[in-house]
Amino acid sequence: MSRDFILEAPVRGTVSPLAQVPDRAFADEMLGPGIALDPTDTGTVTVGAPAAGLIRTIHPHAFVLQVSPKLAALVHLGIDTYRAGADQFKMLIEPGRYVNRMEPIIEWNIDRTVESKFAPWVVVTILGFHTDEMSLTPAVEYGDRVCPGQQILQLHCDQD
Numbered sequence: 163m164s165r166d167f168i169l170e171a172p173v174r175g176t177v178s179p180l181a182q183v184p185d186r187a188f189a190d191e192m193l194g195p196g197i198a199l200d201p202t203d204t205g206t207v208t209v210g211a212p213a214a215g216l217i218r219t220i221h222p223h224a225f226v227l228q229v230s231p232k233l234a235a236l237v238h239l240g241i242d243t244y245r246a247g248a249d250q251f252k253m254l255i256e257p258g259r260y261v262n263r264m265e266p267i268i269e270w271n272i273d274r275t276v277e278s279k280f281a282p283w284v285v286v287t288i289l290g291f292h293t294d295e296m297s298l299t300p301a302v303e304y305g306d307r308v309c310p311g312q313q314i315l316q317l318h319c320d321q322d
Contacts, residue, residue: 164318164319164320165230165318165319166316166317166318166319167213167229167230167233167316167317167318167319168213168301168313168315168316168317169212169213169235169286169313169314169315169316169317170210170212170213170263170264170310170311170312170313170314171199171212171308171309171310171311171312171313171314172199172209172210172211172212172237172267172284172286172310173199173201173203173207173209173210173270173284173310174201174202174203174207174307174308174309174310175199175200175201175202175203175284175307175308176199176200176202176305176306176307176308177197177198177199177300177302177303177304177305177306177307177308177314178197178198178199178200178283178304178305179197179198179304180195180196180197180198180285180287182198183198183241183283183285184241184281184283185241185242185283185285188238188241188283188285188287191287193236193287193289194236194287194288194289194290194291195287195288195291195298196235196236196285196286196287196288196298196315197285197286197300197302197314197315198283198284198285198286199283199284199285199286199308199314200282200283200284201272201282201283201284202307203272204272204273205271205272205273206269206270206271206272207269207270207272208254208266208268208269208270208310209237209239209266209267209268209269209270209284210263210264210265210266210267210310210311211227211261211262211263211264211265211267212227212235212237212263212264212286212314213227213229213235213263214229214260214261214262214263215227215228215229215230215234215235215260215261216228216258216259216260216261217255217256217257217258217259217260217261217267218234218257218258219257220253220255220256220257220267220268221244221253222243222246222248222250222251222252222253222268223238223239223240223243223244223246223250223251224236224237224238224239224244225237225267225268226289227261230319232290232295232319233288233289233290233296233317233319234288234289234290235286235287235288235289236285236286236287236288236289237267237284237285237286238284238285238286238287239251239268239270239275239282239284240270240275240280240281240282240283240284241280241281241283242280242281243275243280245280246274246275246278246280247274247278249271249274250270250271250274250275250278251268251269251270251271252268252269252270253267253268254266254267254268254269255267263311264310264311286314286315288315288317295319295320296317296318296319296320297317297318298315298316298317298318299315299316299317299318300314300315300316301313301314301315301316302314
């Protein structure tokens, strides 16, 4: 069976390749392929789910959204922000909950992240990506500005 998935921008930002992210794990796609967003908003933003699915894990700075039995998306807010103060993030839901596309997941104070000297990149990667079973196509061009809910990635799974 074949199935297509669309992932949407969880925040407003400028689209960049993962290679530009100042973190080797993301830049070298060690966690999987994906896309990066350089946020264009300031202050506190609401980070939405890029698709409907099950929140498998959530941390103040990141969450994993299971969208099918074989497919999960990691949304990571900022670089090295696992060391950031608790005042930068507010989790809005608990793990194990099913969410709809663009449902609010985390509130993020981008200004505090920048003031704390963390790079505010937003990374969306596909965990468990297998080139023999899946193909990934950006739905936008690098350099484009996207709004929350705008399509950013199209994923085709040959087997689901």
